[in-house]
Amino acid sequence: MITVDLKSRVPIYEQIVDSVKSAILSGLLGPDEQLPAVRKLAVELAINPNTIQKAYTILEAQSIVYSIPGRGSFVSADTGALADAHHAKLISELKQLLDDAKRSGISKKEILDIVNGYGE
Amino acid sequence: MITVDLKSRVPIYEQIVDSVKSAILSGLLGPDEQLPAVRKLAVELAINPNTIQKAYTILEAQSIVYSIPGRGSFVSADTGALADAHHAKLISELKQLLDDAKRSGISKKEILDIVNGYGE
DNA sequence: TAAGTGTACTATTTGTATTAGTACACTTGT
C-alpha cells in the first residue's frame, strides 16, 4: 500500500506523505481507517521509525490524518479538501503542459487525439 | 537567458543544463552559437565556475553542445534530436497526467474545455 | 605577448536526509 524508492531523489518521508495521500485519494484508505503503526511500517519498509514519524507529523499538520497516542494514526474524517487540492493541482499541471506543448509547436490536433484516446 | 534558483531542490548544474536546453528549443540559442563563457556566466549567476563546467560537460556528453578549448562552447549544429526528445517527453507527461485525471474522476469534458481554450 | 577560453584536479565546506538510541505517556486486552 505504501511504497518507497530508496534511490529516488525525493526524501523518503516525502514519498511516504505522497503515498498516503494517494492511498486516500484512490479510496484504498477510507475515513477514520487506521494507518500502519510507525514501528510496523518501519520494519516493513526497512527504514528508521523516525522517518515514518516525520511523515505522519507532516500529514497531521495538513489535517490529512489525526493521531491518538496509544491508539494509532487515522485518516481524517473529511478528505474533501485533499481531493479538491489534488484536482486543482492536476488542472494547473495540465495548463502548464499545454503551454509548453504549444510553445514546442505540438499541434492541437495531436493533443486532442491523445485526449480522445482516453475512454468514457 | 540562463537563470537559476538557488532555493530549488534541483541541483544548480542541472538547472543550467535544463536552461540551456530550453534556450535552444525556444530558438534563443541557435546552432553554432556560442554559450556564455564558464567564468563569465559564473560571475553573472554568482556561483562557482566548476558548477557551470559540470553543466557544460553534461551537455557535451549529450551532444547538445560542443566545446573547443581556447575558443568556447557552442550549440551543436543539429538540434533535431533534442527537439524530438522534448516532444516525446511532453506527450508522455500528458498521457500520465490524463491517466491521473481519469483516476481522480475529472471529466473528459472539463479537460477538453481546457484544451480548447488554447488558441490556434 | 596578453587576455580569454575550456579542462582537470584535490580538498573543503555545507546542507539535509537518515539513522541510532533512548525515554515518556497513553491505550488496550488479559
Next chain:
DNA sequence: ACAAGTGTACTAATACAAATAGTACACTTA
C-alpha cells in the same frame, strides 16, 4: 496490575551529494 502496542520527543551521529575554493595547464585570438 500487567504487558504489549501505540504516538511523541529529543539529541547525537552518520552518510551523501552538491557546491565551493583554489590552483594549474593547454589552447586560441587579437
